[in-house]
Amino acid sequence: MSETAGDTRPEAIRIEGLHKSFGQLEVLKGVSLMAREGDIVAVIGGSGSGKSTMLRCINFLETPSAGQILIGGEAVATRPDGSPANRRQIERIRQSLGMVFQQFNLWSHKTILENLIEVPVHVLRVPKDQAVARAERLLARVGLAEKAGVYPAFLSGGQQQRAAIARALCMEPRAMLFDEPTSALDPELVGEVLAVIRDLAAEGRTMMLVTHEMKFAREVASHVVYLHNGQIEEQGPPEAVFGNPQSDRLKQFLRSVG
Amino acid sequence: MLALTASSTLELLQYSPPGWGANLLRGLMNSVLIALGAFGLGAVIGVGGAYGKLYGGPVLRDLLAIYTTVVRAVPELVLILILYYAVTDAVNQILLGLGQDRIQISGFAAGIAVLGIVQGAYATEVIRGAILSVPGGQVEAARAMGMPAGLLARRITLPLMLSAALPGLANLWLIATKDTALLAVVGFGELTQETRQAAGATKAYFTFFMAAGGLYLALSISSGWLFARAERWARRGQPELRG
Ligand SMILES: Nc1ncnc2c1ncn2[C@@H]1O[C@H](COP(=O)(O)OP(=O)(O)OP(=O)(O)O)[C@@H](O)[C@H]1O
Ligand SMILES: [Mg+2]
Numbered sequence: 354m355s356e357t358a359g360d361t362r363p364e365a366i367r368i369e370g371l372h373k374s375f376g377q378l379e380v381l382k383g384v385s386l387m388a389r390e391g392d393i394v395a396v397i398g399g400s401g402s403g404k405s406t407m408l409r410c411i412n413f414l415e416t417p418s419a420g421q422i423l424i425g426g427e428a429v430a431t432r433p434d435g436s437p438a439n440r441r442q443i444e445r446i447r448q449s450l451g452m453v454f455q456q457f458n459l460w461s462h463k464t465i466l467e468n469l470i471e472v473p474v475h476v477l478r479v480p481k482d483q484a485v486a487r488a489e490r491l492l493a494r495v496g497l498a499e500k501a502g503v504y505p506a507f508l509s510g511g512q513q514q515r516a517a518i519a520r521a522l523c524m525e526p527r528a529m530l531f532d533e534p535t536s537a538l539d540p541e542l543v544g545e546v547l548a549v550i551r552d553l554a555a556e557g558r559t560m561m562l563v564t565h566e567m568k569f570a571r572e573v574a575s576h577v578v579y580l581h582n583g584q585i586e587e588q589g590p591p592e593a594v595f596g597n598p599q600s601d602r603l604k605q606f607l608r609s610v611g
Numbered sequence: 612m613l614a615l616t617a618s619s620t621l622e623l624l625q626y627s628p629p630g631w632g633a634n635l636l637r638g639l640m641n642s643v644l645i646a647l648g649a650f651g652l653g654a655v656i657g658v659g660g661a662y663g664k665l666y667g668g669p670v671l672r673d674l675l676a677i678y679t680t681v682v683r684a685v686p687e688l689v690l691i692l693i694l695y696y697a698v699t700d701a702v703n704q705i706l707l708g709l710g711q712d713r714i715q716i717s718g719f720a721a722g723i724a725v726l727g728i729v730q731g732a733y734a735t736e737v738i739r740g741a742i743l744s745v746p747g748g749q750v751e752a753a754r755a756m757g758m759p760a761g762l763l764a765r766r767i768t769l770p771l772m773l774s775a776a777l778p779g780l781a782n783l784w785l786i787a788t789k790d791t792a793l794l795a796v797v798g799f800g801e802l803t804q805e806t807r808q809a810a811g812a813t814k815a816y817f818t819f820f821m822a823a824g825g826l827y828l829a830l831s832i833s834s835g836w837l838f839a840r841a842e843r844w845a846r847r848g849q850p851e852l853r854g
Contacts, residue, residue, distance in 0.1 A: 412755055414751060414754065414755055440759070443757075444757040444758075444759060445757065446757070447754070447755055447756060447757035448756060448757035450755075451756075452752075452755040452756075454748060454751070454752065454755075456748050457748075458746075458748035458749050458751065458752035459749075459752075460749050460752070460753075460767060460771070461746075461749065461771070461848045461849060462770050462771055462845075462847060462848045463848070464848075471766065472753075472756045472757070472758060475758075475762060475766060476756070476757060476758055476759070476762065504847065504848035504849075505848065506848055506849060506850050507850065517752075521756075524756060
């Protein structure tokens with residue numbers, strides 16, 4: 354994200370006036386946010402502030418109650434009830450956004466390699482040998498080259514999450530969405546996953562990252578968004594948000610997370 | 612005397628006349644084919660019924676609820692009689708109305724249809740429960756990657772639910788093999804019917820019904836082995852539970 358005037362990098366993800374309610378509970382109350390290509394947006398905030406919901410609205414895992422989502426400048430067409438109007442469009446857009454979940458969500462009946470090539474081969478119609486070559490490259494990159502033939506249940510949490518990141522990368526997405534990728538991990542496994550994300554950041558990948566790892570957010574993010582109660586309470590470059598917070602709520606939040 | 616009995620028993624069970632072996636094997640073959648057809652039809656109805664019950668609209672869900680409730684409540688024998696005679700009758704009424712001749716519905720097709728409809732009701736519940744046991748996150752991951760719904764069902768949800776469904780489906784298969792015996796009431800030449808005829812003609816009731824029992828047992832043991840293998844395959848990727 355960049356406020357700098359004259360920034361000509363193409364926009365990757367734009368959220369406009371996003372509202373989301375679950376029944377009576379209004380979780381998002383008008384969120385607007387834009388990430389340009391190469392931006393790394395870290396989303397922080399207390400539990401229940403709506404971080405996951407916001408991320409899940411971007412690829413319509415949740416149906417927004419109001420507002421608009423634009424991916425690469427293309428607006429997702431919606432029905433009056435907010436659900437995607439065009440099945441092909443939403444499938445294509447989802448294919449361009451690699452999502453990584455807190456619980457890894459690898460497919461347990463497929464080996465790691467099969468997990469990686471599943472969508473490229475069966476949905477994107479990449480020739481199998483090409484998909485396998487790409488998958489093997491990515492597995493080597495996340496340090497799992499020897500685990501290609503292993504089923505997910507036989508890997509540690511950190512290994513599973515690295516495999517899940519490789520699976521998302523295997524679709525060659527335009528941007529990555531991370532929802533607390535290290536929150537389900539034992540402390541000693543957090544570092545290896547953060548190292549992979551840091552590596553992606555270094556190559557200039559567009560990312561939106563919900564995280565409780567404040568040190569990490571400060572280190573890799575180009576822009577930090579503090580969500581409170583379904584609204585953006587404060588945002589800016591990491592030095593400003595972490596080094597010189599303006600709102601009392603953010604100050605309090607940063608104190609509470611140490 | 613004992614030797615005499617043994618040799619006459621063997622003679623009775625011989626493959627070619629005067630033995631009745633060929634009849635019994637033909638009956639077994641018919642039973643297995645009908646059971647396979649009914650089980651297959653039941654599985655297809657079961658997958659459709661389960662998805663309908665889980666994700667269908669209110670009307671579809673009500674219809675499926677009526678189907679599973681009624682079929683599971685009424686004894687299979689009664690259902691077979693109703694469906695066989697009622698369906699034959701209805702088809703013929705229609706044919707007569709169209710000015711065509713009456714037809715005789717093949718016992719084979721009717722058997723598969725009737726038992727398949729019964730199997731489908733149970734399979735719907737087995738598969739519905741198994742689909743509910745699939746970890747939601749794995750389905751969501753596939754959705755998030757833009758997998759179309761049909762492909763997602765075929766490549767993710769159904770394989771994942773299989774390990775939970777197989778024990779129930781194995782039961783249904785065994786029930787299907789035994790329910791084929793009910794088709795004897797409509798005169799279809801499956802194993803029980805052939806056995807009855809052989810026993811009636813020779814008065815060697817004990818011999819033939821023991822032989823039939825042995826064949827049913829062999830069928831059940833070999834299918835038990837096949838289902839165990841299938842279950843091991845469906846559980847690939849799941850670490851073994853150790854108590
Ligand atoms: N499917 C749902 N149905 C009903 N309420 C929901 C649903 N998903 C989330 N919520 C509610 O919405 C609010 C925001 O949830 P969300 O998961 O977005 O928070 P979060 O900021 O990601 O929190 P955390 O840090 O704990 O992950 C919470 O009060 C939660 O209970
Ligand atoms: Mg969350």
